[in-house]
Amino acid sequence: MTIDVVIIGAGLSGLAIARTLQGQTGLTVMTLEKSRGPGGRLASKRIQEMRADIGAQFMTARDPRFQAVIDDALSVNAVAVWSPVMGKLTAHGLVHSPDQHIRYVGNPYMNAFARFLAEDIPIDTQQRVQSVTQVDAGWCITTQDTQLIARQVVLTSPVEQTRELLPETALHDMLYGFQSLPTWTAVVESSQPLLTDDGRVINAAFGDGQWLDFLSSEQSKPNRTSAFWVCHAAPAFSQSHLEADAAEVARQLCEMLKQHLKFQATPILAHRWRFARPADAARVAQKGAVQLAPGTVGLQ
Ligand SMILES: Cc1cc2nc3c(=O)[nH]c(=O)nc-3n(C[C@H](O)[C@H](O)[C@H](O)COP(=O)(O)OP(=O)(O)OC[C@H]3O[C@@H](n4cnc5c(N)ncnc54)[C@H](O)[C@@H]3O)c2cc1C
Numbered sequence: 333m334t335i336d337v338v339i340i341g342a343g344l345s346g347l348a349i350a351r352t353l354q355g356q357t358g359l360t361v362m363t364l365e366k367s368r369g370p371g372g373r374l375a376s377k378r379i380q381e382m383r384a385d386i387g388a389q390f391m392t393a394r395d396p397r398f399q400a401v402i403d404d405a406l407s408v409n410a411v412a413v414w415s416p417v418m419g420k421l422t423a424h425g426l427v428h429s430p431d432q433h434i435r436y437v438g439n440p441y442m443n444a445f446a447r448f449l450a451e452d453i454p455i456d457t458q459q460r461v462q463s464v465t466q467v468d469a470g471w472c473i474t475t476q477d478t479q480l481i482a483r484q485v486v487l488t489s490p491v492e493q494t495r496e497l498l499p500e501t502a503l504h505d506m507l508y509g510f511q512s513l514p515t516w517t518a519v520v521e522s523s524q525p526l527l528t529d530d531g532r533v534i535n536a537a538f539g540d541g542q543w544l545d546f547l548s549s550e551q552s553k554p555n556r557t558s559a560f561w562v563c564h565a566a567p568a569f570s571q572s573h574l575e576a577d578a579a580e581v582a583r584q585l586c587e588m589l590k591q592h593l594k595f596q597a598t599p600i601l602a603h604r605w606r607f608a609r610p611a612d613a614a615r616v617a618q619k620g621a622v623q624l625a626p627g628t629v630g631l632q
Pocket residue numbers: 340341342343344345346364365366367370371372373374386387388389390391392459460461462488489490493515517564605607608609619620621
């Protein structure tokens with residue numbers, strides 16, 4: 333049987349596409365995901381019966397179509413507004429840095445938003461796609477268990493992983509022109525407040541690009557009670573520690589928090605995202621999905 337569309341990856345991109353196609357009658361759609369559940373980088377990790385968001389920390393809605401999805405999720409409490417007191421690490425220390433953004437988070441953890449998006453979407457989990465090759469009927473998708481033939485394939489894995497699946501296509505140059513940066517993420521625990529130099533309590537802070545990218549308190553997000561803080565290291569730190577031991581990275585980031593922010597925390601764990609974000613921010617709109625069909629190649 334030839335499937336109309338196979339979607340590879342059930343992260344935000346794959347789920348958005350699956351939801352859009354779901355409304356189109358007569359199309360057979362299959363979503364394949366290598367992990368045990370949906371979400372990808374909308375990730376939350378269970379720790380001591382609680383959870384911490386170890387991927388995206390918040391979302392803003394700049395497109396009315398995404399705002400409509402957020403509104404749906406808000407109406408069933410799968411998403412909530414997060415209003416942290418924002419700070420920024422500068423050469424002069426940590427300063428208060430308010431802005432006008434409306435920030436949304438999954439409720440009560442980020443992956444809950446992915447689970448909301450995945451409702452009613454059949455996802456074949458623990459199916460790692462190994463290759464995608466062009467055949468007469470369209471595309472042959474090979475996983476560890478099976479082979480499928482699809483008229484169209486939507487690939488939403490990070491670009492470096494996508495190019496391993498598509499070694500020889502007309503997309504070769506575009507795929508190899510793209511580079512992702514890594515992020516080491518540490519979950520740390522602290523009951524101490526994070527303070528600016530003039531004593532103001534801060535819930536989340538952007539980094540200086542040197543060692544810190546973003547730091548946020550889980551407790552400041554709606555419906556969370558843990559004393560966990562999530563610390564995303566800056567790309568430079570993450571790259572230079574790429575193959576380091578996770579426990580050592582968590583320990584080092586705690587040291588940096590103490591040294592630069594006078595913030596005392598205990599390391600809990602660290603997670604390495606090899607492909608966290610595009611190196612070229614201008615290509616941010618191209619990181620999600622590439623559409624391939626026989627005879628037509630283009631970006632969405
Ligand atoms: C540390 C970090 C912090 C971030 N912070 C923010 C933030 O604050 N705000 C924000 O808006 N964005 C943030 N982002 C970015 C945001 O998380 C991503 O842009 C978004 O989640 C990407 O969704 P996606 O579906 O395109 O990719 P992914 O979420 O990466 O989804 C791809 C899916 O494909 C699956 N997959 C990969 N290979 C295969 C295969 N061979 N076979 C089957 N399945 C496969 C993966 O398991 C994954 O589920 C952050 C990302 C990271 C890593």
